Amino acid sequence: xxxxxxxxxxxxxxxxxxxxxxxxxxxxxxxxxxxxxxxxxxxxxxxxxxxxxxxxxxxxxxxxxxxxxxxxxxxxxxxxxxxxxxxxxxxxxxxxxxxxxxxxxxxxxxxxxxxxxxxxxxxxxxxxxxxxxxxxxxxxxxxxxxxxxxxxxxxxxxxxx
Numbered sequence: 395x396x397x398x399x400x401x402x403x404x405x406x407x408x409x410x411x412x413x414x415x416x417x418x419x420x421x422x423x424x425x426x427x428x429x430x431x432x433x434x435x436x437x438x439x440x441x442x443x444x445x446x447x448x449x450x451x452x453x454x455x456x457x458x459x460x461x462x463x464x465x466x467x468x469x470x471x472x473x474x475x476x477x478x479x480x481x482x483x484x485x486x487x488x489x490x491x492x493x494x495x496x497x498x499x500x501x502x503x504x505x506x507x508x509x510x511x512x513x514x515x516x517x518x519x520x521x522x523x524x525x526x527x528x529x530x531x532x533x534x535x536x537x538x539x540x541x542x543x544x545x546x547x548x549x550x551x552x553x554x555x
Contacts, residue, residue: 399465399474403443404430404519405455406481406527412502414484416450419496420516426508427516428479428523429455429500438540443480451490451500453484459532464519478538479523510554 405413405428415426431446433439440457447455464477493500505524508515515521527530 397406397474399476401433402430402475402477403433403439403446403479404428404479404523405443405447405457405484406461406479406523407447407453407455407484408481408527409484409502412504413508414451414453415503415508416493416500417498418450418516419498424498424514425516426503426511426514427520429453430477430530431494439478439538440480440506440535440540443478443482446494447484447493448496448552450497451484452488452493453500454486455480455482455484457482457535460535460537461523461531462526464522466517468517468520475517475519477523479519479526480535481527481532 405414407429407443414429415431417424417426429447429450431442433442437445443457444455447453459481461479461481464478464479465474467474505528508521508524512521
């Protein structure tokens with residue numbers, strides 16, 4: 395049996411020294427996370443981040459940079475996650491929009507708020523993404539490419555035999 399980590403995306407958004415977060419119910423617990431979720435078939439990483447932020451917070455997310463790529467193995471169940479965290483801004487809030495299943499609410503929290511509630515963080519990835527963001531870690535969105543077969547074959551590094 396092969397090893398296949400779950401590919402996920404997360405939106406890191408800071409406004410007035412507060413981070414856009416979601417409170418969600420997972421396994422009977424209320425936890426805090428960035429707007430985040432799984433990459434769906436046929437979707438680019440950027441499309442997934444934009445979709446997840448809208449579905450979970452009712453805000454439209456505009457990615458500006460890649461904060462980082464993180465591999466984490468959940469010690470409770472052995473599942474591995476490969477997370478791509480993007481920073482950006484939000485606008486076009488839709489207060490009447492229903493939020494994704496399991497999401498209780500979207501909220502804005504400071505780093506200190508999150509540190510005070512560290513036991514409620516969904517995973518260690520939550521604070522690591524925030525710390526990297528606050529540390530100035532940003533990579534160009536060009537670092538996350540999406541190639542289909544046609545464009546991949548046209549790339550200059552592909553050798554046609």
